[in-house]
Structure formats: C-alpha cells, structure tokens
Amino acid sequence: MQVNDSGLPADVAAAVLTRDKERVPLLAIFRVFFTIGATSFGGGLTGWIHRETVTQRGWLTHEQFLSGLALGQVLPGANVTNLAVYIGQLLRGAPGAIIAVVSVLAAPFFLCIGLALIYEDATRIPGFHAAMDGIAAAAVGMILRLGYMGAKSGCNRLATGSVALAVFLAIGVAQWPLFPVIAVAAPLSVWFAWPRGGGAHA
C-alpha cells in the first residue's frame, strides 16, 4: 500500500498497481467488499464500490471501472457480483476474484435470512418501511453521482454522449429489453472509439 500512501494521483497509482498486482493484499479486498456487502441497502452498491476502489484507494482507474461495469452488465449475473469478480481478477487474479465475490455476498447471506426470521415482527415497527425506502433513495443518489462522474469523463464528445443518452432512454425510459439494446449500442460505441488514422467519418 506504499503507492497509495505516497500521495500519487489515483490513476497513476492504479497504473502502477496494475503492473504489480501483489500490492493489494487479499485481506484489503475482503475488507472493502465485505463492508460494501454488509451495508448495501437499497441497491446503491455500484456507486459505493466506485467510491471505495477508485476514488478512495486508486486500485483501478475510472475507465477500467466503467468498462468493467459495462462488461458485468452485459454478462449474466448480478451487476455487483460481476463487478466484484472483475475488480478482484484485475487486482489479484483468481484468488482476488473469489475473495471479492464471496465477501460481497457473505453478510447479505446471513442478513437476509436473519431478516426473514424476524420479518413479520419488523414490518410491525412503525416507520420500518419508511426507513428502508429512505435508505434506498439515498443509495440512488450514490448511483447518480457515479453516473455524473462517468458522463464527465467518458461522454464528453457528441458521439459518446449520444450513446449514453440513447442507452438511458431505451433501457430506463422505454424499458426495452437489455440484450438487443446493448447488442446495437456497444459495437456502435466501440466503433466510435476505434483508433483511426484520421479523416474518419464517424
């Protein structure tokens, strides 16, 4: 962890770390993902994972995070577990991936069964649902923040901005099925980003 303590910018530190994967201890991966799993009420996990791994620790760059997030959403599986697998793999290979995904699910496993055991009683507490809804709403704020940061860095051109907007309208507003939308949008977007020798008509 000397790299982080040296005060290097997050993206530089992550570039160094990516070359020397031994620097992120498995215990640190466990601690981060276990905490996120244990407190991820309301589904705001991606925003929190970004904060802990990119902003706070510089384990990976913003771009690496976003492409991992997109990969995880295209592939089957919960977005959060896929993201955990991706980040764990990036940092420490197979052991990192296993630790990340197991630790992000460990606390929710016991907490959801625990809640099932007391659910009848818990719902009778006045304000229980209100508190849960409030946590979920605040967690959405973390997702919005992540989207804003992603838009600022990754969608600063007309082409990339249009792709992001089109995906949002198709999936979020029109609620079209995910797969066909991604099958069209992703290749198009990658084509826009493809390195060209100049004079491209994109």
Next chain:
Amino acid sequence: MRDNPYFGLMWVLIPFSLVSVGGGPSIFAPLQHQTVDVWHWISAREFVDLFAIARTAPGPGAMLTTLIGWKVAGWSGALVATVSLFGPASILCYGVARIYDRYRGHPWHTALERGLAPVAVGLIFAGALSVLRLSGGRPLTWIVALASGLALGYWSKLHPFIILFAGAAMFIAAFVLGWG
C-alpha cells in the same frame, strides 16, 4: 433425483444463473413460475414476501434465491441456492475478465474500454430510474436521491453511512409528519 431438494435447487437455479443478464430482475418472472407453480416449494404469497425481504436486506435482489433455498432446505439449502445462482455467472465473468485483461494496452482494448464507458453511463442512469420506479416514484424519493447525489459531489470525503442515515431520517420524519 427430483425428490432431493438440493438437486432440485441446482436443476432450477444453475440455468437461471447463465441467463440472468442484468441480474435478478430479468429472472424473477420465470423464477416465480418454477418455484411456485412447477416445484411447489413456496406459495405465491411467500414469493412476494421473500422478494420484499431480499430487497430490504443488503445485497443484490437476486438474494431472493437464497431465501427460496432456505425455505426449501434450511441453511444448507440457502447455501446450495446461493452458489447455484451466483457461481456459474461468476465463473463466466471471471473467464471474460481474464481474457479482457490479457489484452490491456492493445489499441482495440483501449477502444473497447472507451466505447463501453458511455454504455455503462446510460445503464447507470437507467438503473437509478428503475430503483426510483420500484420505490413508487414519490417526490420525496427523488428529492432525497438528488440531494444525496449533490451532497456526495460537494463533500467527496463524506462517508456513505451518513448519506444513507440522512435518507432514512428524512423518510421517517415524513412518515411521522404524515407526508408519506
């Protein structure tokens, strides 16, 4: 083999794992059909309750399958269900991530990374909208979501716990004042 609850859970959940694009929501409808109508593990009412519990507890909404496994065969059923649902998809994701990582630095890898970023941004905002929709679309939900997003932007060191706690506090206040 159909009498063994563990094999039953694996039989139903492993295929769901590999088609659950976008996570839990994409498989909830067929999952309900299989667990309620086909296998009679739980009643329709129990399915809805378990769904609410999975959404209330931390973790992905697909933890609903953990609860179904728990109903079917206790703690070991919960474990079998969780591994069956999250295992295959995670292994697939690991394979793809590995291949993806191996080509780091190649021009096409950079293009893929840059090209996928705006797709992810679109999906992030779509995801935020779907959570807002699930929560009933009350104005207070939107206000708290926007306020917490802005607060995180303004104070980047702010701990997420404070944000979540403030959200809960505002909703409880609204509940007490009768605005809910």
